[in-house]
Amino acid sequence: xxxxxxxxxxxxKGEVCPFTFxxxxxxxxxxxxxxxxxxxxxxxxxxxxxxxxxxxxxxxVLEVRQIGENLxxxxxxxxx
Amino acid sequence: MSFQFTEEQIKRxxxxxxxxEVGGKxxxxxxxxxxxxxxxxxxGSPSLYYLAAAGxxxxxxxxxxxxDFSNLQRQILHSTERVGKPKVESAxxxxxxxxxxxxxxxxxxxxxxxxxxxxIKDFDIVLDGSDNFPTRFLVNDACxxxxxxxxxxxxxxxxxxxxxxxxxxxxxxxxxxxxFPEPPPPGLVPSCQEAGLLxxxxxxxxxxxxxxxxxxxLGIGEPLVGKLLVFDxxxxxxxxxxxxxxxxxxxxxxxxxxxxxxEYDQACDIHF
Numbered sequence: 336x337x338x339x340x341x342x343x344x345x346x347x348k349g350e351v352c353p354f355t356f357x358x359x360x361x362x363x364x365x366x367x368x369x370x371x372x373x374x375x376x377x378x379x380x381x382x383x384x385x386x387x388x389x390x391x392x393x394x395x396v397l398e399v400r401q402i403g404e405n406l407x408x409x410x411x412x413x414x415x
Numbered sequence: 416m417s418f419q420f421t422e423e424q425i426k427r428x429x430x431x432x433x434x435x436e437v438g439g440k441x442x443x444x445x446x447x448x449x450x451x452x453x454x455x456x457x458x459g460s461p462s463l464y465y466l467a468a469a470g471x472x473x474x475x476x477x478x479x480x481x482x483d484f485s486n487l488q489r490q491i492l493h494s495t496e497r498v499g500k501p502k503v504e505s506a507x508x509x510x511x512x513x514x515x516x517x518x519x520x521x522x523x524x525x526x527x528x529x530x531x532x533x534x535i536k537d538f539d540i541v542l543d544g545s546d547n548f549p550t551r552f553l554v555n556d557a558c559x560x561x562x563x564x565x566x567x568x569x570x571x572x573x574x575x576x577x578x579x580x581x582x583x584x585x586x587x588x589x590x591x592x593x594x595f596p597e598p599p600p601p602g603l604v605p606s607c608q609e610a611g612l613l614x615x616x617x618x619x620x621x622x623x624x625x626x627x628x629x630x631x632x633l634g635i636g637e638p639l640v641g642k643l644l645v646f647d648x649x650x651x652x653x654x655x656x657x658x659x660x661x662x663x664x665x666x667x668x669x670x671x672x673x674x675x676x677x678e679y680d681q682a683c684d685i686h687f
Contacts, residue, residue: 357429361418361439392435 339397339410342370348377348406355381356388359411363394366413371397374409382407419443424516428470436635442470446516448632451475451538453526453554455506457617458544458568458624460492465625467510467517471632474510475538477522478502489614526550528678531557540631542624543567548598549679555591556676558582559666564638566627567591568620571605573613573648575620578658579627579639585667588640593661593668598679616648 345362347355359374366372376382386396389411398410418425419439431437431445448471452459455478466474480502482493490502497505503521510519522534526545535541535557543554543565551567558565558580565580581588623644630636643656665672 353429353433354425357425357432358418360432361420361425364439365419388433 339371341373341410342366344373344375346375347381348375350376350381351378352381352384356385359385359389359409360392363389363411363413368413368415371410371412374411376407376409377405379405379407382409385409386411424470427514427516431469437633441633441635444632444634445470445629446472448540449473449475449538450540450542450628450632451477451535452542452544453477453550454544454546455490455492455502456480456486456544456546457489457570457612457614458621459506459542460490461618461621462542462544462625462628463492463506463510464513465622466628467514467519469625469629470514470516471628472516473518473520473538475520475522475534476503476506477524477526477534478506479523479525489612489617491618526553528553528676531676532561535561535563538563540564540566540628542628544621544624547681548604549681551591552598552679553676555580556666556673559585559590560676564631565591566624566631568624570612570616570620571610573616575616575646575648577620577623577627577639577644577646578642579631581631581638581640584640587660589658589660590664590667592666592673593664594643594658596661596665601680613648616646619646619648 347358355376363372386399386409389396394414395412397412400408402408428442431442432439450466450471452463455476482497482500482502482505484498486493492506492509501523503523507519507521510517531553541558541563543551545551559582562582564583568577580590627638631638641658643658645654662669
């Protein structure tokens with residue numbers, strides 16, 4: 336599998352919905368189209384909600400993956 | 416990397432930021448916007464409340480009156496303990512308590528020919544919630560000369576009216592004088608003190624004024640330009656009537672007669 340180049344990282348451990356999405360969106364808004372954001376989450380409902388809301392806004396979700404006991408990464412490419 | 420908002424702002428405005436049409440960029444536009452509201456009364460109360468809650472960064476309020484018991488049936492910015500206080504002061508207290516992000520500029524004065532341009536010139540959008548024709552005509556003409564969008568609402572008994580005049584686009588937007596070329600003769604329209612009014616009508620129409628202002632700031636949706644919304648509280652009917660630009664309009668027509676501000680006589684004592 337091709338390695339995804341990460342442009343920015345956002346650690347949202349300790350954050351809950353809807354602020355996980357709100358904060359991800361605020362950072363993504365400042366990035367150029369085509370750039371990739373990696374988001375770290377430890378709140379389970381956000382692992383579904385953040386990718387869902389990102390897709391609704393027209394962004395491309397590249398990866399949703401559990402990377403620790405209570406830790407997930409969501410990787411999003413900014414489309415617009 | 417910064418969010419460009421404080422933690423408190425992220426929480427306060429999260430429901431805006433989530434909206435695709437607003438986002439952080441839209442919220443920034445709101446925080447940078449300057450809106451002037453004429454009258455802190457039945458219309459101004461809800462419009463000011465929602466503009467402040469939305470985080471409109473600079474809000475001007477013009478009113479020379481003091482809070483009276485007879486206002487409290489509809490003017491929800493004020494309260495019983497503030498009876499006798501200037502309305503702009505009472506409004507400022509309420510709005511600053513709601514949202515410390517908002518800078519309130521209070522004009523505790525009557526609008527007249529000499530001060531209207533100075534008061535309006537630094538704002539982006541003007542909301543007219545006054546209750547008398549001399550003020551309405553003066554504010555309209557000043558907004559027209561300065562090229563500022565004017566969101567105009569009026570309420571009486573069970574009826575409300577609303578329209579937006581976008582004087583950034585004078586070629587296409589009708590003006591208040593296309594609708595009413597000049598004030599009606601005194602006595603024809605019931606004055607503020609004679610007329611009854613169901614309190615919520617101000618709440619509904621003032622809230623719609625705030626909605627128009629937010630759309631203009633955010634550049635989303637369609638402003639109510641060239642359309643007059645008429646609300647009937649008894650039937651809960653909202654009707655939209657087309658407004659056309661009048662070629663013979665004394666202000667914005669082909670041969671305008673009005674080239675400077677006109678101050679009409681007050682038909683009655685004014686209470687916003």
